Amino acid sequence: MRVLAEVDGEKILYLESPKRRPTVATDYLSTGxxxxxxxxxxxxxxxxxxHIQTLREGSFLIFPCFNPQGLRHNTRLDNRGLDINRRFDRLDDPITGPWQKLILERKLRIAVCLHEDFDSQGCYLYELSAAKLSISQKLMAACTQRIKADPRRVIEGSRANGGIIRRSKLPPNFPGLPEAIVLWQLGCPITLTFETPSEFNLDHRVAAQASFVSAALRHAPHP
Ligand SMILES: [Zn+2]
Known part of the structure; x- marks a missing residue:
């Protein structure tokens, strides 16, 4: 475990497999x-x-909490009053600048970014990948036992089908780039953003999130 950055006394930590080899593509997990x-x-x-054994044997780069103060205080914004997920393209930011440097030095197999949404009506997923690599249907099937897929046809302004929003190109004019899009720009072949409905039962949301991570790692293609 290492310190990515320290901002106003708040440490942002990350974890990396000790056996990381430059030739093995790394699995990226993040939340918070x-x-x-x-x-x-x-x-x-x-x-x-x-999944202690999986963590021991695999190659992982994990950011368990980008926004510790927000998690303690139940706020979207961080201790600077900023939405970190509109700043991942910024090299001048003390968190996302060092983060970009770290990503550029590694080859990623898949990236999983975990979130929740207060007005969603079920689980949903953004997938950024080439169409032939798409695994989103398998993933939704694996994590919607207790909370069904969000049935809306339009989610956050994007067309959705069975809780899946797929992109193989970037949306134009994004107001500051989120983590998943920058990971894609930096060469990660599949980036997934998974959302559970934050007004639903907490145990069910936690179970859906954990199931999603397992399924994503199981179904991600090996290069
Ligand atoms: Zn979020």
């Missing part, structure tokens, strides 16, 4: 960007506690 999305941070923790 928005502090009012507790089910996603807890879900990653539960997944990790249940």
């Amino acid at each position: 960007v928005h502090g009012d999305e507790a089910g996603s941070a807890w879900g990653l923790l539960i997944w990790a506690e249940n």
Whole structure:
């Protein structure tokens, strides 16, 4: 475990497999960007506690909490009053600048960014990948036992089908780039953003998040 950055006394930590080899593509997991999305941070923790052997044997880069103060205070914004997920393209930011440097030095197999949404009506997923690599249908099937897929046809302004929003190109004019899009720009072949409905039962949200991580790692193609 290392310190990515320290901002106003708040340490942002990351974890990396000790056996990382430059030739092996790394699996990227992250959450806690928005502090009012507790089910996603807890879900990653539960997944990790249940997969100690996987963590020992695999190649992982994990950011368990980009926004510690937000998580403690149940706020979307961080201790600077900023939405980190509109700043991942910024090299001048003390968190996302060093983060970009770290990503550029590594080859990623898949990136999983865990979030929650207060007005969603079920689980949903953004997938950025080439169409032939798409795994989103398998993933939704694996994590919607207790919370069904969000049935809306339009989610956050994007066309959705069975809770899946797929892109193989970047949306134009994004107001500051989110983590998943920058990871894609930096060469990660599949980036997934998973959302559970933060007004639903916490145990069910945590279970859905943990199931999603397992399924994503199981179904991600090996290069
Ligand atoms: Zn979020």
